Amino acid sequence: MPKLARTERHRLADLLTAAGPDAPTLCTGWTTRDLAAHLVLRERRPDAAAGIQLRALAGWTARVQGRYAARPYQELVRTFRGGPPTLSPFALPGADEAANTVEYFVHAEDVRRAGAGAGEPQEISAELSAALWRRLPMVARLEAGRRSPVRLVLARSGAAGGRIEVGPAGGERVEVTGEPGELVLFAGGRGARSRVAVDGSPAAVEALAGALPLPGERA
Structure with a gap:
């Protein structure tokens, strides 16, 4: 390995x-x-x-x-x-x-991402991507799951698919989609510099933004 x-x-x-x-x-x-x-x-x-x-x-x-x-x-x-x-x-x-x-x-x-290369795409190996996906549930529970006021669905983009859910059950849901590395960064509080798509009702997204940085926000 x-x-x-x-x-x-x-x-x-x-x-x-x-x-x-x-x-x-x-x-x-x-x-x-x-x-x-x-x-x-x-x-x-x-x-x-x-x-x-x-x-x-x-x-x-x-x-x-x-x-x-x-x-x-x-x-x-x-x-x-x-x-x-x-x-x-x-x-x-x-x-x-x-x-x-x-x-x-x-x-x-x-x-x-804090430096000059922040806007350049970063390719990671399939092995690393798989390892990050395996560890994402733990990162999400320890970080994003504790802070999110809505049910947070982290969905893996591409053919591999897969999704995990953290945060309070019931009520509003927000789905965040991206590659495993980007989801790890989002779940770890680096969402402002992550490359993920966020989908949910305006009220739910606004509530999430009050607890976790979202893409495009000032880091």
Whole structure:
């Protein structure tokens, strides 16, 4: 099976290198330097990485991330490109692929779509597209499903088809159609820069727009 997480890791490292340390990203308030520091912290400091999800520990996470961000930028990117250290949880067999395929794809697009190449189409492999589709239900439940005020139907475009539903049952529904990578970006809060079609009643779409960015909105 292709090592998709490793491929996306190197793509992300290449994009970070090309962008330089002060470029914008789609992560609110973060430059590429901040994103690189986050990536290194996440797989090298599990004690501090807990604050990414736990608000009570967010201050500790921010302090440690700040120390990483103060390091030379190219050193940070090289460290990230080199992969997790032996004792990192991400070094366990299968952990990198399971935990990082979506993470690195999304962050690579955070860099790419905030920069000069934002309007250019990005082709991804059939293997990566399939992997993103398999992981979409989890991303959608954790992100879009919690925030959406309407029943959200995420439909895969093209011959492969397929659809998943998240959000409150009953009432208004909105269907969002696109390729798996675009749906992952939408579900992860990058809808303003995603290439998806949104279909629903004006009232339902307006309600959704109040909770999640939609295509064409300011990121």
